[in-house]
Amino acid sequence: MTGDAQGKPFKFVAGALCLDFVNSVGGRLRPPAGRRRNGGAILREKLLGYEELLLWSRLSGAVTEREAAALARMARQRGSAARAVFARALRLREAIYHIFAAVLDGRSPQKADLATLNRELAIARGRERLHFVEKQWVWRWDGKETALEHPLWPVAQSAAALLASPALGRVRECPGERCGWLFLDKSKNRSRQWCAMRDCGNLAKVRRFRARRAVGG
Numbered sequence: 001m002t003g004d005a006q007g008k009p010f011k012f013v014a015g016a017l018c019l020d021f022v023n024s025v026g027g028r029l030r031p032p033a034g035r036r037r038n039g040g041a042i043l044r045e046k047l048l049g050y051e052e053l054l055l056w057s058r059l060s061g062a063v064t065e066r067e068a069a070a071l072a073r074m075a076r077q078r079g080s081a082a083r084a085v086f087a088r089a090l091r092l093r094e095a096i097y098h099i100f101a102a103v104l105d106g107r108s109p110q111k112a113d114l115a116t117l118n119r120e121l122a123i124a125r126g127r128e129r130l131h132f133v134e135k136q137w138v139w140r141w142d143g144k145e146t147a148l149e150h151p152l153w154p155v156a157q158s159a160a161a162l163l164a165s166p167a168l169g170r171v172r173e174c175p176g177e178r179c180g181w182l183f184l185d186k187s188k189n190r191s192r193q194w195c196a197m198r199d200c201g202n203l204a205k206v207r208r209f210r211a212r213r214a215v216g217g
């Protein structure tokens with residue numbers, strides 16, 4: 001659900017960067033079972049342009065504050081390039097959503113979605129370089145300071161890492177009305193049901209309570 005009540009444009013409750021990216025919408029209408037191939041209709045888009053993409057990236061930690069400021073300056077100078085990256089970001093987000101929706105439904109992913117993810121992943125991996133810093137080996141992105149598309153790299157990598165990990169079995173979809181957010185159930189007894197108890201969980205409780213009262217007369 002949305003975080004607007006607290007004046008925050010985005011919420012990060014999924015437990016995985018790629019799922020938080022999928023959740024950069026107010027919610028999704030769940031289509032009837034088996035008809036989700038083209039995804040649930042988006043309820044209130046929150047990523048409206050490259051600027052919001054940068055804001056999401058900064059708040060999620062995908063890019064640092066300094067990187068975000070540099071990218072914002074660059075985006076102002078290269079408007080059409082920024083718009084192209086933004087269009088790619090939305091395509092990547094929806095591809096990731098469709099792929100995880102397929103996982104949840106026990107279906108194979110659509111070829112086009114997998115191709116979109118693989119394309120962005122190849123770009124991201126192609127930019128990785130191994131560095132030796134203060135006696136430690138670390139992966140770093142090459143040229144991220146000047147790449148408007150840098151925010152997409154950690155998202156693509158996060159999706160690939162989650163898809164190929166045992167944690168995939170812990171991906172859930174919030175059953176909240178008009179929510180449909182995805183998250184990782186990291187609870188020991190696999191009991192997490194809602195994206196956020198404070199939002200969808202409480203709303204469901206209030207609805208159940210009202211329904212009981214109505215029946216009780």
Ligand SMILES: [Zn+2]
Nearest residue numbers: 174179195200
């Ligand atoms: Zn929810």
